[in-house]
Amino acid sequence: MLDKKFILNNIDAVRANVAARRMQIDLDRFVALAEERKRSEQRLQDLNREANTLASGRGRQGAPDEAALARARALRDEIAVVKKDVVATTEEFDALHASIPNMTDARAPLGDTDASNLVLGYGETPVRKFDFAPKDHLAIGKALDLIDMEAGSRVSGHGFYYLKNEAVLLDLALQRYALDVLARHGFTLVATPDMARMGVIGGTGYAPRGSETQIYQIAGSDLGLIATSEITLCGMYASHTFDASALPLKLAGFSHCFRTEAGSHGRETRGLYRVHQFSKVEMFAFTTADQSEAMHQHFLDVERAIFDGLQIPYRFVENATGDLGAAAYRKFDLEAWMPGRGDGGEWGEVTSASNCTDYQARRLEIRYRPDDGKATFAHTLNGTAIATSRALIAVIENHQNAAGGIDIPPALQPFLGLKQIPAAPKA
Secondary structure, X not given: OOOHHHHHHOHHHHHHHHHHOOOOOOHHHHHHHHHHHHHHHHHHHHHHHHHHHHHHHHHHHOOOOHHHHHHHHHHHHHHHHHHHHHHHHHHHHHHHHHHOOXXXXXXXXXXXXXXXXXXEEEOOOOOOOOXXXXXXXXXXXXXXXXXXXXXXHHHHOOOOOEEOOHXXXXXXXXXXXXXXXXXXXXXXXXXXXXXXXXXXXXHOOOOOOOOOOOOEEOOOOOEEEOOOHXXXXXXXXXXXXXXXXXXXXXXXXXXXXXXXXXXXXXXXXXXOOOOOEEEEXXXXXXXOOOOHHHHHHHHHHHHHHHHHHOOOOEEEEEOOHHHOOOOOOEEEEEEEEEOOOOOOOEEEEEEEEEEOOOHHHHHHOOEEEOOOOOOEEOEEEEEEEEEHHHHHHHHHHHOEOOOOOEEOOOOOHHHHOOOEEOOOOOO
8 A cells, every 4th residue: 555644745646646547536535534533543642641640640649539530530431432433533544545546657658448558569479360260269169179168157157167178288288388487587486375364365455345346255254265376475475574685586376366357248258258267377576666667577578478489479568547456556468369359359468567566565564674774665566477268268269270270389388298189070
């Protein structure tokens, strides 16, 4: 979260930032609550001081008179009321404080949605010109007995699916390929829990409750299913102070991910593009304040290397202000070309990389101690290496062949043990 003093001292800039992100937050109420809490806390101090003075006077002078007793009773009652006011005001203030997003990099384009994102460049592989009519991943998956959406819907509901036969191996190969790339780039490999405490989920900037939540909460517990291992990797070092010499720390997290996808509709919910469960390899880093921008670029470079290695056409974009998550200061996406998406093919997001500056670390009390010895909040960054559901779409659709099978890109062949998923035999 943002520092409270920073918000109050820069309220106009914070107000402009909230507006640019197309968010509705009552900052006037935040300022009013800050003043109200200050007054209540001061009143409580004054009352406690008077009560202490009265008690010490009684101890020196013997039995108190009736007026002193009456005042003591009145003070107890008033202190109880003011304490309740402080608690109620603090709870409302803290909840509103937690909803205020990170500040935004001045380079982020202004805009409401991903349609306003700024295209920065393209990958090594050009968009393929097919000499046959390409199919989408669902048609290919059905023909080759790789994907069963109908069974997933019957068993678990819309947005769930079964992978079958070579698709299971392809999913695992994508995970293994991504972990191998990240290991070569100096990331520490971590398999994380698939659940986290709600305080950790909220601490990373995810709304744990409400109509906009992406989190499935476990009934009767303080646990939720994670939407990404960003949550568990960040929480891994909650309340920790690093030596500056230990940073940057780069982690590669593997986990299953679960998302409610509240508010999703239309063609984005078709097939594997926007589902409730998938596997993901995530990059995460803790850095000092002066290391985070270079690390953000590094994450983008690694994502590009992964998808260049898969021979997937993609473009990379700078996210517009209205398309940023609450924690992100600056964000890049990779959008892969998906020939079966829309009418004749479309770009679809396959990775994102965010610099969250000290927004998450301030919530979770993650610091580093520089050479001068004064601890300060760390910066955190996250980036997708492979989210297997969307990566499967990109590989299946871009590497389909005229016979109806799928040619496996060379980078995946050592992990899959196949050069091709053959076409289904004709009846």
